[in-house]
Amino acid sequence: MKKWMKEYLSFSQKERIGLLGLLILLGLFIAAPYFLKESPRPLPEELLQWTNQVDYPTENNQVNSYLKATSHSTKNPVRRFFFDPNTASSETLAELGFTEKNIRTLSNYRNKGGRFKEAADLQKIWGISQSLTSSLMPYVRIVMTLDKPESSLTRDLTYVRKDYNKRIPQKIDINTADQATWEQLPGIGPVLAGRIVKYRNYLGKFSGVDEIRKTYGLSDSLFSIIAPFLQLNPDNANSNNSNKSTSSLPSINTASEAMLIKAGVIPAIASAIVQYRKQYGLFQQLEDLRKIVFIQTAQYEQLVQQVKL
Numbered sequence: 001m002k003k004w005m006k007e008y009l010s011f012s013q014k015e016r017i018g019l020l021g022l023l024i025l026l027g028l029f030i031a032a033p034y035f036l037k038e039s040p041r042p043l044p045e046e047l048l049q050w051t052n053q054v055d056y057p058t059e060n061n062q063v064n065s066y067l068k069a070t071s072h073s074t075k076n077p078v079r080r081f082f083f084d085p086n087t088a089s090s091e092t093l094a095e096l097g098f099t100e101k102n103i104r105t106l107s108n109y110r111n112k113g114g115r116f117k118e119a120a121d122l123q124k125i126w127g128i129s130q131s132l133t134s135s136l137m138p139y140v141r142i143v144m145t146l147d148k149p150e151s152s153l154t155r156d157l158t159y160v161r162k163d164y165n166k167r168i169p170q171k172i173d174i175n176t177a178d179q180a181t182w183e184q185l186p187g188i189g190p191v192l193a194g195r196i197v198k199y200r201n202y203l204g205k206f207s208g209v210d211e212i213r214k215t216y217g218l219s220d221s222l223f224s225i226i227a228p229f230l231q232l233n234p235d236n237a238n239s240n241n242s243n244k245s246t247s248s249l250p251s252i253n254t255a256s257e258a259m260l261i262k263a264g265v266i267p268a269i270a271s272a273i274v275q276y277r278k279q280y281g282l283f284q285q286l287e288d289l290r291k292i293v294f295i296q297t298a299q300y301e302q303l304v305q306q307v308k309l
Contacts, residue, residue, distance in 0.1 A: 082141045085116045096136060102128050116142055169226075173233045174212060175205045185226045192217055204266055207298035208232060249308040252289070253282045264306045269295060283309060 011019065078097040085106070088096075093103050105127050116122070119140035122133045169185050182193035192215070199215050200206055209230045213223050250259045252273055260270035272292050277283065286304050289295060295303070 080135070080139055082139050084141055084143055085122060086110065086142060096139075097132055098128070102132075116140075118142065169229045171229050171231050174209060174230050175200065175232065185229055187222045187225055202266070202268075203296060204269075204299045204302040206232065207301060211298065249306065251309065252286070252307050253277065253309065255307070260307065265303065266299070269299065269303065285309060 079095050081096075083092055083096065090103050090107070093106065094100075098106070102125070106125055109125060119137040119142070122128065122136060122140065123130070172181050172185070179190070179193045179197050182188050182196055183190060188196075195217055196212060196215050203211070206212060209227065209232055212218065212230065213220070250263045252260075255263075257267075257270045257274045260273060261267050265273070269292070272294070273289070276292055283289070286307075286309055289300055289303055
């Protein structure tokens with residue numbers, strides 16, 4: 001054990017000399033700045049001339065400024081009382097502890113149309129300390145006014161006095177009324193009026209007022225509203241066919257699709273008549289038209305006045 005410690009923990013003569021030299025060099029490096037420190041050079045005289053122009057405060061001036069500040073603070077003590085930030089004067093704000101800069105900022109805010117609606121709005125004014133606004137918020141009393149700019153009052157009165165032309169519906173003939181006439185009824189707009197006219201053209205004519213209920217998008221409640229303004233005039237519905245003689249009507253057994261359409265038959269029905277004739281042969285009577293499945297009662301009643309056997 002001793003031999004091991006002697007081998008690893010002892011130094012030879014050369015090692016001791018080297019270690020001593022290293023310690024001496026380290027000490028010289030540490031002490032060198034203290035011995036080699038250069039004394040500061042004095043500034044040139046031309047660089048010191050500006051100091052002669054400086055007005056240094058004396059002890060008396062400092063005392064006087066302190067006395068002046070204390071006298072000013074005792075002259076205008078801070079008070080707490082109720083106030084309205086929308087109408088408070090500069091003197092009132094100064095008594096509450098606002099600085100001159102705070103007063104100018106608040107006045108500019110009000111002059112540009114800003115309004116305080118609640119006590120917390122004081123915190124929105126830039127530059128006012130948090131401690132001041134917190135202490136003043138319990139004393140804020142905002143008076144709500146109803147005054148409006150003249151232009152706003154004029155606009156409101158114009159809106160109130162505006163007279164709308166109300167549509168007074170009149171009774172219409174369901175088989176002759178156009179889309180514009182349907183739009184005069186309460187609750188009927190351009191879309192629904194167009195659907196009613198399109199459905200009537202598809203049927204050829206309405207056989208009764210209740211048939212309008214089948215129009216797509218027309219609710220029962222709306223139909224009950226417009227029903228008192230609807231009427232069916234058979235004379236107008238059949239006026240186009242009253243002067244026609246039976247001999248001039250096209251025959252459903254011989255007439256082409258174009259001839260049927262020219263006589264007033266709906267194109268879809270005219271095509272169906274020709275197709276039925278090709279598949280099942282000639283019609284034996286006008287009643288056979290009912291065998292075409294999509295021909296409704298109103299369409300059949302119109303057909304018998306437009307065609308012959």
